[in-house]
Amino acid sequence: MPLNESGNVNPKQPMPLINAAECKGCERCVEACPAKCLRISDKLNCRGVKAVEYIGKGCTGCGICFYNCPEPYAIVIDKP
Ligand code: SF4
Numbered sequence: 255m256p257l258n259e260s261g262n263v264n265p266k267q268p269m270p271l272i273n274a275a276e277c278k279g280c281e282r283c284v285e286a287c288p289a290k291c292l293r294i295s296d297k298l299n300c301r302g303v304k305a306v307e308y309i310g311k312g313c314t315g316c317g318i319c320f321y322n323c324p325e326p327y328a329i330v331i332d333k334p
């Protein structure tokens with residue numbers, strides 16, 4: 255089940271759904287996101303990795319994060 259730990263999300267807007275347990279914290283998506291709405295968490299996930307998280311606003315649903323992520327189950331986009 256994708257997780258998104260950020261608050262302040264609007265269910266009518268596109269947003270990244272992040273599975274923190276699969277994220278390796280490589281920052282590819284952070285660097286690639288044109289809207290600069292992703293960041294690396296300051297907390298460790300269950301596997302000892304600082305995973306990516308959504309800042310809670312700004313996602314356009316472009317999908318660039320998904321296409322730049324090497325982990326198959328780490329990030330997908332929810333486009334209502
Ligand atoms: S879908 Fe686009 S705007 Fe949204 S988080 Fe991914 S790269 Fe950023």
Ligand code: SF4
Pocket residue numbers: 276277278279280281282283284305306322323324325328329
């Ligand atoms: S979601 Fe994918 S691209 Fe982004 S930090 Fe995690 S593993 Fe890297």
